[in-house]
Amino acid sequence: MTAYKWADLDRETLRSLLPGAVVVIAVGAVEQHGPHLPTGTDSLIAGVVTERAADRAGVPVIVAPAIVVGASDHHLPFGGTISLRPTTLLALIGDVLNCLAAAGARKVLLVNGHGGNSGLCHAAASEASSRLGIAVGHLDYWHLLPAAPGHAGEFETGLVRVIAPHLVGEVKPRNAPAVPYQVEGITMHSPEIWAAIDGFTDDPSQAEVARSRERLDHIIAALSTCMREFERSS
Secondary structure: OOOHHHHHOOOHHHHHHHHHOOOEEEOOOOEEEOEEEOOOOOHHHHHHHHHHHHHHHHOOOOEOOOOOOOOHHHHHHOOEEEEOOOOHHHHHHHHHHHHHHHHHHOEEEEEEEOHHHHHHHHHHHHHHHHHHOEEEEEEHHHHHHHOOOOOHHHHHHHHHHHHHHOOOOOOOOOOOOOOOOOOOOOOOOHHHHHHHHHOOOHHHHHHHHHHHHHHHHHHHHHHHHHHHHHHHHO
């Protein structure tokens, strides 16, 4: 066996394994995902792809407890959202990385499941690697696919239908929402944009289980390759 769960191991086993293993942490969120998906969608998907990829990596991987609440303040107006301030999440990730390094970890990979966490994962990884002298990588799981997905639309609805179909509520077709304004070359953030699209970006009724299962398999295979190559890197 080369994949382990941190919480299942005793301190002596961890001490022996950590110097030669990749420690992976899923970083998720608890936020509204429209009227049809669970608020834990991001944490659910990030956790599943992280654990399944670890099982397939073929090198020593330790799955640390996930960080399940992220930075999601822009979803608060819709309800159902639990969010950390960006500074709080940055400090939380930093504290976890401190502990991993103190326990003997030399390589850590953050697997992010929420767009609002992306910059914070990048900043936490960069700061910790400089301060602690360990290798810290991070990736957004959806970037392992050729096209970027939307929020709570066809892509995420399909993945949850594959992973936990009982959590998907009634899905109604919707027309493409009208976005108030966009400036080419700029990633726009505004309450008006989120309100205009009602908190989800595209039509969830277009989700197909077969296509979504293929996407999930692709993500897991690509992530397992990332873990394997990270473990073998200097």
